[in-house]
Amino acid sequence: MNDFVYNVPVKVYFGKDQLGNLGPELKKYGKRVLMTYGGGSIKKIGLYDRIVAEIAKAGLELFELSGIEPNPRVTSVNEGARICKDKKIDVLLAVGGGSTIDATKFIGAGACYDGDAWDFFSGKGQITDSLPIVTVLTLAATGSEMDAGGVISNMDTREKYAAGHPSLLPRVSFLDPTVTYSVSAYQTACGAADIISHILEVYFNMDPDLYMLDCVMEGLLKTVVKYAPVALREPDNYEARANLMWASSWAINGFIDGGKASQAWSCHPIEHELSAFYDMTHGLGLAILTPRWMEYTLDELTAPRFRQFACNVFGVDQNMEPMAAAKKGIETLAEFFFGALGLKRSLTEAGVDDTHFSLMAKKACGGGVLAGFKPLRQEDIEKIFRMCL
Amino acid sequence: MNDFVYNVPVKVYFGKDQLGNLGPELKKYGKRVLMTYGGGSIKKIGLYDRIVAEIAKAGLELFELSGIEPNPRVTSVNEGARICKDKKIDVLLAVGGGSTIDATKFIGAGACYDGDAWDFFSGKGQITDSLPIVTVLTLAATGSEMDAGGVISNMDTREKYAAGHPSLLPRVSFLDPTVTYSVSAYQTACGAADIISHILEVYFNMDPDLYMLDCVMEGLLKTVVKYAPVALREPDNYEARANLMWASSWAINGFIDGGKASQAWSCHPIEHELSAFYDMTHGLGLAILTPRWMEYTLDELTAPRFRQFACNVFGVDQNMEPMAAAKKGIETLAEFFFGALGLKRSLTEAGVDDTHFSLMAKKACGGGVLAGFKPLRQEDIEKIFRMCL
Numbered sequence: 195m196n197d198f199v200y201n202v203p204v205k206v207y208f209g210k211d212q213l214g215n216l217g218p219e220l221k222k223y224g225k226r227v228l229m230t231y232g233g234g235s236i237k238k239i240g241l242y243d244r245i246v247a248e249i250a251k252a253g254l255e256l257f258e259l260s261g262i263e264p265n266p267r268v269t270s271v272n273e274g275a276r277i278c279k280d281k282k283i284d285v286l287l288a289v290g291g292g293s294t295i296d297a298t299k300f301i302g303a304g305a306c307y308d309g310d311a312w313d314f315f316s317g318k319g320q321i322t323d324s325l326p327i328v329t330v331l332t333l334a335a336t337g338s339e340m341d342a343g344g345v346i347s348n349m350d351t352r353e354k355y356a357a358g359h360p361s362l363l364p365r366v367s368f369l370d371p372t373v374t375y376s377v378s379a380y381q382t383a384c385g386a387a388d389i390i391s392h393i394l395e396v397y398f399n400m401d402p403d404l405y406m407l408d409c410v411m412e413g414l415l416k417t418v419v420k421y422a423p424v425a426l427r428e429p430d431n432y433e434a435r436a437n438l439m440w441a442s443s444w445a446i447n448g449f450i451d452g453g454k455a456s457q458a459w460s461c462h463p464i465e466h467e468l469s470a471f472y473d474m475t476h477g478l479g480l481a482i483l484t485p486r487w488m489e490y491t492l493d494e495l496t497a498p499r500f501r502q503f504a505c506n507v508f509g510v511d512q513n514m515e516p517m518a519a520a521k522k523g524i525e526t527l528a529e530f531f532f533g534a535l536g537l538k539r540s541l542t543e544a545g546v547d548d549t550h551f552s553l554m555a556k557k558a559c560g561g562g563v564l565a566g567f568k569p570l571r572q573e574d575i576e577k578i579f580r581m582c583l
Numbered sequence: 584m585n586d587f588v589y590n591v592p593v594k595v596y597f598g599k600d601q602l603g604n605l606g607p608e609l610k611k612y613g614k615r616v617l618m619t620y621g622g623g624s625i626k627k628i629g630l631y632d633r634i635v636a637e638i639a640k641a642g643l644e645l646f647e648l649s650g651i652e653p654n655p656r657v658t659s660v661n662e663g664a665r666i667c668k669d670k671k672i673d674v675l676l677a678v679g680g681g682s683t684i685d686a687t688k689f690i691g692a693g694a695c696y697d698g699d700a701w702d703f704f705s706g707k708g709q710i711t712d713s714l715p716i717v718t719v720l721t722l723a724a725t726g727s728e729m730d731a732g733g734v735i736s737n738m739d740t741r742e743k744y745a746a747g748h749p750s751l752l753p754r755v756s757f758l759d760p761t762v763t764y765s766v767s768a769y770q771t772a773c774g775a776a777d778i779i780s781h782i783l784e785v786y787f788n789m790d791p792d793l794y795m796l797d798c799v800m801e802g803l804l805k806t807v808v809k810y811a812p813v814a815l816r817e818p819d820n821y822e823a824r825a826n827l828m829w830a831s832s833w834a835i836n837g838f839i840d841g842g843k844a845s846q847a848w849s850c851h852p853i854e855h856e857l858s859a860f861y862d863m864t865h866g867l868g869l870a871i872l873t874p875r876w877m878e879y880t881l882d883e884l885t886a887p888r889f890r891q892f893a894c895n896v897f898g899v900d901q902n903m904e905p906m907a908a909a910k911k912g913i914e915t916l917a918e919f920f921f922g923a924l925g926l927k928r929s930l931t932e933a934g935v936d937d938t939h940f941s942l943m944a945k946k947a948c949g950g951g952v953l954a955g956f957k958p959l960r961q962e963d964i965e966k967i968f969r970m971c972l
Contacts, residue, residue: 195825197598202591209586209842406806406826406833413798420794436584437795440841444795452829453598 195402196453204340205366212368213244217252219366223326224284228257228277230298231289239376245289257281265347265469266297271311275304278325288329292336295329296344299362302327312348314357321359329367333377334438335385335477337392337446339367347470354470371435379426383535384477386422390415391480392445395459398499398567404452411450412506417441423534460566461487464575467554472546481537485528486581491568492520541582551579584791585842593729597758602633606641608755612715613673617646617666619687620678628765634678646670654736654858655686660700664693667714677718681725684718685733688751691716701737703746710748718756722766723827724774724866726781726835728756736859743859760824768815772924773866775811779804780869781834784848787888787956793841800839801895806830812923849955850876853964856943861935870926874917875970880957881909930971940968
């Protein structure tokens with residue numbers, strides 16, 4: 195078991211009636227607030243007005259950057275960083291899902307950097323600091339509200355890359371499950387697939403585990419499996435939305451990693467190519483890829499872990515032969531994604547053909563090896579893409 | 584479900600080779616360090632020398648307060664606070680288990696207070712601030728390394744009370760499982776009982792739950808049930824010691840509370856009377872009390888929760904009739920404490936008779952009602968004490 199450092203000093207206000215704390219929290223970091231958000235959905239649900247009122251009540255000065263894209267673009271990041279510099283912004287307030295929060299993190303870093311924010315991803319520059327970030331989460335999915343990383347796309351170069359830095363960790367995050375009542379069934383399903391994938395990327399790992407964290411991961415997985423279908427049927431079920439929201443944060447805030455953070459993830463880098471080339475919703479790409487990736491990596495060596503997953507998450511019979519139990523677990527997960535969550539089950543259904551598979555596979559492994567649960571080279575990744583057709 | 588705030592900004596260095604970070608971390612808070620510890624066990628295992636060397640390497644000035652008691656006394660706290668004031672201490676380093684860390688918390692608070700530290704418990708004074716606290720944990724039990732509270736005894740008045748304040752939260756805690764290899768079987772067993780009790784005090788709660796946190800609590804319980812007996816058989820089993828150590832922190836750092844923190848605990852306040860009157864080891868008192876408290880609180884209303892505990896932690900058959908399953912779970916827990924962990928099963932065995940039951944029961948509920956899972960008055964608590972004879 196590897197040593198590790200646990201350090202997640204994000205203060206989380208969880209629940210229905212917490213926004214009254216927003217003004218005082220922002221005020222701790224200064225007077226000039228840049229609020230970032232995506233389309234107009236936060237206006238439709240009244241969240242925008244509530245936040246503007248809280249900021250006014252606290253006597254803070256509000257600036258805005260709207261229109262942050264799903265799969266957020268580096269162009270938005272650069273625009274935000276420019277506003278921060280021009281307007282001498284003290285603190286950033288991201289109101290949205292993972293895309294808005296991720297973009298805001300790099301806006302914060304860009305505000306403390308002299309150059310193009312794409313430098314953080316191309317390797318030309320490094321994040322050294324960020325403006326303080328506060329978030330109001332509107333989608334249970336990426337966990338960006340409680341971690342120190344993010345993902346940005348460059349549509350010019352068809353690239354989607356991740357970066358992180360301790361300064362990008364939000365200081366405070368507001369998680370109000372009722373804000374997600376209006377999230378569409380499709381986005382709810384994609385969010386659930388994203389949460390599950392975050393857990394599985396850690397769960398399927400060759401490093402020795404803390405049994406305790408296995409139990410926690412299985413508990414988080416069971417939570418999503420239980421409550422995502424409820425949220426689809428009853429969008430305003432508080433219990434369902436609350437469980438999904440809190441699970442999304444804990445799936446990726448570092449707690450479940452223990453000492454396993456050194457091993458690369460598998461499905462995320464592969465999926466990022468789908469988002470970069472086709473602007474596909476991240477969670478949909480993960481849902482299509484994950485069961486096929488599991489089938490591809492299942493062998494005598496990995497079967498016991500797949501069996502554990504099958505038994506402890508989906509209640510597959512403990513007495514079943516390991517390989518059969520492993521397969522049953524993978525099938526059950528696929529049925530969860532494509533049946534219970536109603537997501538498209540193939541790249542073909544999602545409108546993707548094999549045109550770019552070779553290049554995408556090469557990029558996903560950086561031309562070398564993706565050193566995850568089972569090491570994957572370009573040809574392996576290409577095969578997995580083909581299995582998804 | 585109640586709203587809640589999650590805020591646990593403790594940085595944890597977990598693992599075998601982390602002490603090299605101790606000097607740099609202490610240095611962030613100043614130059615003059617007061618190291619607090621209990622008996623000589625940290626010298627026997629070489630931990631004292633390693634810490635002194637790290638402090639010297641960082642160029643810090645070291646002061647010491649040793650002899651902090653199990654069930655730490657307010658006299659030690661006052662002595663520590665006096666040293667802090669006299670020597671202008673910048674940062675406290677607690678090296679030990681919950682007793683040492685708890686005492687150190689109130690030393691830190693006492694150093695910022697003009698008066699006797701007992702005032703914090705008698706209601707005469709309030710904690711407003713503390714010196715920064717760093718801990719090196721040597722016992723998996725109380726979780727004090729990752730929470731903002733503690734417990735102190737006054738042997739003059741036979742009182743044992745808890746207090747807390749955000750400033751008491753350790754800034755940094757070092758959790759090295761190998762340091763606990765030398766913990767005796769008895770202390771290991773008592774620590775395990777304490778961890779289990781911390782979880783059960785939250786688990787058995789009438790507030791509605793987050794299912795996700797139920798899963799986490801059941802996972803933590805299974806972890807202790809699995810690994811405490813391993814640690815007894817093989818004191819230097821890293822996996823066992825690591826799981827117990829990390830579980831101890833997460834049992835009480837606030838994560839599992841969700842919105843349920845408003846409800847009082849039951850077994851802890853009752854046990855505190857045993858420690859206050861008989862200086863009993865906290866974990867032993869909890870182990871004796873818990874199964875009897877469960878039997879006393881089991882009724883038609885509480886049975887479903889006991890059944891869930893029985894099935895999800897001890898694998899009791901899901902098809903069993905709820906009341907029977909609940910009883911089976913309670914029996915299995917008792918057998919775990921008194922069989923697998925080898926703890927004394929009654930107050931009589933522990934040398935306690937009914938002399939003070941009436942007064943202890945009155946003090947445990949403050950002369951009113953202990954508003955826990957099932958409200959308990961003086962006469963209820965006295966009955967529970969008698970069931971433990």
